[in-house]
Amino acid sequence: MMRNHFAIAIGLVLACGLAGAASAQFFLPDWELSTAQRTYAGPEMVSVMHVPDGSGDPFAAAQLPGGAGSVDATIVVTLVDPVGNPVQGYPAEDVWVEAADGGVAYCAGGNFADGPTDASGVTTFTGARRGGGSSESLLLVYVSGVALTSNAGLAITSNSPDLNGDGTVNLVDVVTFAGHYGGTYAYAADLHYDQQINLADVVRLAHAWGASCP
Numbered sequence: 001m002m003r004n005h006f007a008i009a010i011g012l013v014l015a016c017g018l019a020g021a022a023s024a025q026f027f028l029p030d031w032e033l034s035t036a037q038r039t040y041a042g043p044e045m046v047s048v049m050h051v052p053d054g055s056g057d058p059f060a061a062a063q064l065p066g067g068a069g070s071v072d073a074t075i076v077v078t079l080v081d082p083v084g085n086p087v088q089g090y091p092a093e094d095v096w097v098e099a100a101d102g103g104v105a106y107c108a109g110g111n112f113a114d115g116p117t118d119a120s121g122v123t124t125f126t127g128a129r130r131g132g133g134s135s136e137s138l139l140l141v142y143v144s145g146v147a148l149t150s151n152a153g154l155a156i157t158s159n160s161p162d163l164n165g166d167g168t169v170n171l172v173d174v175v176t177f178a179g180h181y182g183g184t185y186a187y188a189a190d191l192h193y194d195q196q197i198n199l200a201d202v203v204r205l206a207h208a209w210g211a212s213c214p
Helices: 002-016 170-178 199-209
Strands: 035-038 047-051 077-079 095-099 103-108 124-126 131-133 141-142 158-161
Touching: 002 199, 077 158, 095 103, 131 158, 141 158
Parallel strands: 047 158
Antiparallel strands: 035 077, 077 124, 095 141, 103 131
């Protein structure tokens, strides 16, 4: 909270110090007033399968549990300044997602927003992200290194055929996957998200074979 107020104060000082700087673009976003929302409004926890080369599930086609199909779980982020004005042109690389437990190992730049904020202060996470590892915890949106405090996180989990999160889908991941196949259920290996480790997951693992971070 102190970091938030300090950042806001710096933004206000910078804005006031610029002649005629009435535009909201000179303010830093307010971490309490800015928002991040999941387009899909249902109650279910949805899942996206990340692949290091970006060929996995887009947020716009997140998987419902039980193999019940996909939904548009695009994340819409709206950045506003301390007085509620939209913050336009905020860099995409300063807005990113992270699993609350840190279990997802994103490739460099693989978890950035789709682009800078528009005139309404809006940016999105629509397409597939690049990374490995897995997490069943809530997904947090960070703005310049600070998690938005306007919500407690989004109900989106992530797993990957790069099970060990080293940036490449290889034999090590196959061995790890094989340890779950036919055994105790593990979300990390449930690439099809049907609450079973079966042939559907093998197919997704095979399609991602050799994929690596750029």
